[in-house]
Amino acid sequence: MKRARKRVLVAGGAGFLGSHLCERLLKDGHEVLCVDNFFTGSRENIRHLLANPYFEVMRHDVTFPLFVEVDEIYNLACPASPIHYQFNPVQTTKTSVHGAINLLGLAKRTKAKIFQASTSEVYGDPTVHPQTEDYRGNVNPIGPRACYDEGKRCAETLFFDYHRQAGVNIRVARIFNTYGPRMHPNDGRVVSNFIVQALQGQPITIYGDGSQTRSFCYVDDLIDGFIRLMAAPDDVTGPINIGNPGEYTIRQLAENVVRLTGAKSDFVVKPLPQDDPLQRCPDITKARTLLDWQPTIHLEEGLKRTIAYFADQLGVEVA
Numbered sequence: 124m125k126r127a128r129k130r131v132l133v134a135g136g137a138g139f140l141g142s143h144l145c146e147r148l149l150k151d152g153h154e155v156l157c158v159d160n161f162f163t164g165s166r167e168n169i170r171h172l173l174a175n176p177y178f179e180v181m182r183h184d185v186t187f188p189l190f191v192e193v194d195e196i197y198n199l200a201c202p203a204s205p206i207h208y209q210f211n212p213v214q215t216t217k218t219s220v221h222g223a224i225n226l227l228g229l230a231k232r233t234k235a236k237i238f239q240a241s242t243s244e245v246y247g248d249p250t251v252h253p254q255t256e257d258y259r260g261n262v263n264p265i266g267p268r269a270c271y272d273e274g275k276r277c278a279e280t281l282f283f284d285y286h287r288q289a290g291v292n293i294r295v296a297r298i299f300n301t302y303g304p305r306m307h308p309n310d311g312r313v314v315s316n317f318i319v320q321a322l323q324g325q326p327i328t329i330y331g332d333g334s335q336t337r338s339f340c341y342v343d344d345l346i347d348g349f350i351r352l353m354a355a356p357d358d359v360t361g362p363i364n365i366g367n368p369g370e371y372t373i374r375q376l377a378e379n380v381v382r383l384t385g386a387k388s389d390f391v392v393k394p395l396p397q398d399d400p401l402q403r404c405p406d407i408t409k410a411r412t413l414l415d416w417q418p419t420i421h422l423e424e425g426l427k428r429t430i431a432y433f434a435d436q437l438g439v440e441v442a
């Protein structure tokens with residue numbers, strides 16, 4: 124008999140995206156097992172969920188085997204910002220590769236459906252724009268971003284091989300830059316950096332000339348895409364781009380943040396990091412047609428909500 128209340132494992136559930144996913148799954152009436160080694164995640168992110176009797180937290184590193192009984196698995200375990208994933212690059216690759224093997228082994232044994240949080244980084248510095256899922260990417264395999272990009276590419280390989288070889292029911296989402304409440308204030312990502320700098324009246328650090336582009340998706344839209352992909356028919360394995368096709372230069376983002384915070388901050392130019400992609404924008408035709416999904420929260424609204432979160436965290440008033 125199929126139970127309406129599913130037992131769902133969220134690996135990386137104490138992180139930015141994971142905590143929002145746990146919250147959504149509990150709201151939808153499921154049991155959630157949050158597995159995390161707290162490398163970049165925190166108990167603070169999930170504190171509001173701890174009193175829920177259907178929520179359980181397990182401190183565990185996914186590079187080691189895990190034996191639990193579940194119906195669905197979301198694999199989000201992996202540091203996501205360059206500062207964090209470059210802190211211990213060998214561990215980053217291990218997390219993506221060994222983590223995928225263990226969770227796929229678990230999915231194979233329990234016949235659970237398994238979701239992989241892949242990334243637009245599999246496209247590297249793209250030569251096709253906007254990026255469609257059939258574009259194979261332009262990744263430097265020996266550069267400082269490779270531990271993340273190649274780890275995620277190998278995880279995708281493992282997902283499709285477990286699918287073909289062992290019949291595992293897989294879902295692979297390629298996530299584009301996402302922002303919102305519970306981003307880490309100090310992980311160096313552009314949205315959190317700019318908002319924190321603006322709220323503290325510090326200069327806004329633009330790397331390079333600021334003409335590089337990114338497409339920013341608000342976290343609630345992204346999580347809705349995850350849920351739809353997991354619920355889609357079994358032949359919808361992905362990979363499928365989930366992101367907001369609204370594309371902005373980094374300078375435009377900085378101008379928006381300064382305007383919305385009412386900050387007096389100046390812009391300072393810093394060197395562009397090695398292998399920093401010049402442009403990034405998802406083609407979401409597949410998500411639109413297969414999942415009936417598209418983002419609904421405009422950058423302006425999403426930034427206002429994120430600014431309100433950081434202002435509260437930092438104890439400052441927005442002008």
Ligand code: NAD
Binds near residue numbers: 242
């Ligand atoms: P995050 O760093 O906030 O969350 C990652 C979580 O995984 C953290 O809680 C961390 O402690 C945990 N973790 C790391 N290594 C682990 C290990 N070995 N075992 C168990 N837990 C481990 O990052 P996020 O932004 O929430 O990203 C979540 C996932 O989404 C990641 O897989 C990331 O690659 C992917 N992603 C995120 C974005 C984005 O813009 N945020 C974009 C593309 C892909």
Ligand code: UDP
Binds near residue numbers: 189230
């Ligand atoms: N695994 C796990 N939990 C399970 C089943 C498997 O962590 O419930 C791990 C197992 O330890 C192995 C990996 O997943 O290292 C891959 O499992 P699989 O069955 O594919 O491979 P095998 O055990 O045959 O090497």
Ligand code: UDP
Binds near residue numbers: 373
């Ligand atoms: N960036 C910036 N100033 C910052 C942080 C980042 O100009 O303080 C730039 C960075 O060089 C990149 C873009 O913003 O071009 C997005 O960076 P992030 O680290 O958020 O994401 P990713 O490069 O992984 O897409």
